[in-house]
Amino acid sequence: MKKPSLPSFDHQPKAYTGPSLEDVKKLRKRYLTPALLTYYTDPIMIVEGFMQYVYDEKGRRYLDVFGGIVTISVGHCHPYVIQKTKEQLETLQHATTIYYHPVIAEYARMLAEKLPGDLSVCYFVNSGSEANDLALLMARLYTHNFEVIALRNAYHGGSAATMGLTAHSTWKYNYPHSFGIHHAVAPDPFRGPWGHDDPEAGPKYAADIKNLIDYATPGRVGAFFAESIQGVGGAVVYPDGYLKKAFEYIRAAGGLCISDEVQTGFGRTGYHYWGFENQGVVPDIVTMAKGIGNGVPLAAVVTTPEIAQELTQRIHFNTFGGNPVSCAVGLAVLEVIEEERWQAHRE
């Protein structure tokens, strides 16, 4: 097969002076968990990145179509994001939420302004799994209901609690998990029982949620978790009307609707800033990670003031959540998406 050639690009990678690929392979094999997975039979070693490209140790350039697993939202080492990161690193590298610091406050306001309805209270954490853990806790506390409905073919994380929400055998270890979690049929218009040409497919798939509520729970549920488009499960776009009907059933059973925007948020779907907007719904809790920080460990849970109040029953603390550097990066990412009109890059 003829290799495609890349268009010219005005960036000269630095000369690489670190350990060789062979040495890195040996170090990884000897000192890192064997559970790590690589892609391709001959994985490349990435030593530098700039905007849409990454470079290997020989200075060879690759187009990063994967975006660091849907994480590089505005480009590798985006100059403005780096400038803001540096400025913050040189000013205040760490402070926790037991003191006031300005960046977290300004960032929370800016992020909240991106969300519809009453979704205006932010809790910052470090990863998508942590964000979903927290959302699960909040929903169960708020509703006093334990049962949760998620979707088959979903991915919500690999922590003890989120492994239960995740529904792929490949990511679920053979040990006890998923207590109180039920998985409804994935609304997959290409592989599911109702096809992409069935105008009623949305409500038909959602009927399985009603069925679970009636026959697998006490009739009351704490939450419904759904990615707005299933990502790890293969970019599954739900049929029109699916989330609307699903949310109706869940709310009628006392539950909260949680949108996992870890992959679909921050304008990634083009026309809308959030994936759930494509389905015309407003969730009660939104979880976000990956693209929020363009590669730094930053994630968030955004909800309403009333739901957020539940966490005040005890102390909930996260050492790095909302640290000044991650928040400075998050803020810069929001600015870049806006100023460089990233959503308009959809066509």
Ligand SMILES: Cc1ncc(COP(=O)(O)O)c(C=O)c1O
């Ligand atoms: C939709 C979704 N939710 C949650 C997660 C978990 O995020 P993290 O790996 O940051 O814990 C992922 C990760 O791939 C994801 O794709």
